[in-house]
Amino acid sequence: MTALHPDVLPAGALALDATTQDLLFREARTANTFTADPVSDEQLRAIYDLVKYGPTAMNSQPMRLVAVRTPEGRERLVRHMAEGNRAKTAAAPLSLIVTADTGFHEHLPTVFPHAEGARDAMEANPGRAAMARFNAAIQLGYLIVGIRAAGLAAGPMAGFDAEGLREEFLDGTGQEVIAVVNVGKPGPDAWFPRNPRHAFDRVVTEV
Template identity: 85%
Template sequence: MTALHPDVRPTDALALDASAQDLLFREARTANAFTADPVTDEQLQAIYDLVRFGPTAMNSQPMRLVAVRTPQARERLLRHMSEGNRPKTATAPLTLIVAADTGFHEHLPTVFPHAAGARDAMEANPGRAAMARFNTALQLGYLIVGIRAAGLAAGPMTGFDAEGVRAEFLEGTGHEPVAVVNVGRPGPDAWFPRNPRLDFDQVVTEV
């Protein structure tokens, strides 16, 4: 079985046209260097307004974002990044700290009104923090696709001191850092070689 070649072309079996398929997936890459072109507040809001509709368990919305833009805030973040992730984070015009709100259940009456007891049940649920992290991970995936939909590149990373980031940026919030995502337009030599992908019949079984 062979791995999927990166030049496999779009298919007519999908509702998205070929250019959208390429923009979101086939030609999209994880950027490791960025230009100085800014990511605007309008772009960031448009991305969030799109991806907030992605499905999660109970329609919960535990993802919280800290937008790091200023040189001072970036320096605070850089000291908590792993050595290999510091240069790319230093060049990104916007970096998002993606965190999970373990108190997400407090918003359930608003986003999930037909389950009146959901908030009280989740308050006592010992798996609430794990649920927050899992659904934040789902929302992180939507966020990456939304960044690509804006014509930008995302560089998601988990190589950082989570406790340091929590203490530096999230103290007292009940939010747990899940990932750090650099956002911007790719700069020179932004790509590592693309790794192969598994083929369909290596992944899918039918019963």
Template identity: 75%
Template sequence: MTTMAPENLLPLDETAQDLLFREARTANSFTAEPVTDEQLRAIYDLVKWAPTAMNAQPLRVVAVRSPEARERLVPLMAEGNRAKVAAAPLTLIVAADEDFHEHLPTTFPHREGVREAMAANPGRPAMARFNASIQLGYLIVGIRAAGLAAGPMAGFDAAAVEREFLGDGALRAIAVVNVGKPGPDAFFARNPRLGYEQVVTTV
């Protein structure tokens, strides 16, 4: 029996595989080339189809563009991330909406009262964060699909970012992502990845 090469088992062509995965890297510097509203909309319209539990859509994004907004955000970042945010052409504050259930359909097949049940569910905040994190992963891949680089960061004062940019409602900051064309020396050395046998167990 002939064993096919792994790349031949994937319908996605190798150029696209490289763009989205193998050659894609977290960027730490960016050029001054702007990221347009049209590009951001096209990215969202692609990644909004990410799979989530009950088709919940807790992802919320604040696009930080103006110099004034950037000046407010930079001090809230960890020290090592401040220069990155200051120089990026676009920075996204990615949040999870704990009140995502308000946007669920009023009925699901064979399940009535879903909104009401979710409103009373004490696990709703964790569900919001989990599903928004799935959507965040898709957002990063969508940014790559647009020919751009993403620089996701968890090093920031989440409570302060929420107060400054997300109001006092149900939005919880989960990441800050710089977006743009990679600049000089944008990429750190890549660490090795675990192999299949180290990760996958068959039972």
């Protein structure tokens, strides 16, 4: 009989079964090497079509993705990555440049209450760019979980020249780079040793 992971909760505490909990969280890891197996267009579309339902403020949905697959695109990407991130980015079958669209207000769904007024208000709002970055960062979390749900590993990174990437891939779009995520099946020695996580009582204060 296989021993349960020490963090497995009693049956019924979560709606997901233990296997799915492990797939999405407990056994999922940040990959640093990848196999050559491709990530298909169907997989990428399925991941996005799942995670797009995650909530954002005002249903703003500011996250945008640049999918880098071609040798030419990867060369353009790798030269803007930090030294320690270049080899794994060059070897990943797919890299996603995750950005925040500061012009998200122009695309607010018409079903949003008073959509036209909200667009006008956001146009003049000095906090619009910060709102875009914050909500795109929330969507980045959904994206990582969605990648895991596809049976793939994600390697999110913040080590890059953001201005260089913006000029290389996003000039004139109003988008700001918030992360680069390598995606694929984990290769040999893909994991660093796992660091401990904070216990519930350290994190949660009840009032």
